Amino acid sequence: xxxxxxxxxxxxxxxxxxxxxxxxxxxxxxxxxxxxxxxxxxxxxxxxxxxxxxxxxxxxxxxxxx
Numbered sequence: 001x002x003x004x005x006x007x008x009x010x011x012x013x014x015x016x017x018x019x020x021x022x023x024x025x026x027x028x029x030x031x032x033x034x035x036x037x038x039x040x041x042x043x044x045x046x047x048x049x050x051x052x053x054x055x056x057x058x059x060x061x062x063x064x065x066x
Contacts, residue, residue, distance in 0.1 A: 003053055009046025013039050 002010075020035025022028075 003049050005049030006046050009042045009049055012042030
């Protein structure tokens with residue numbers, strides 16, 4: 001399932017991959033670079049979502065064990 005940050009991160013990575021591939025096909029270095037940048041931003045966003053999910057799970061465990 002995942003949280004919103006994880007989903008948005010995956011989507012941004014997918015868009016970046018498409019942009020990179022289109023840039024490569026069109027021999028457009030700027031578009032390729034932007035695609036790689038989008039992929040990196042998506043990875044960071046997904047990572048933030050992963051951390052958020054871990055924190056939420058730990059909080060739920062702590063509250064349940066109290």
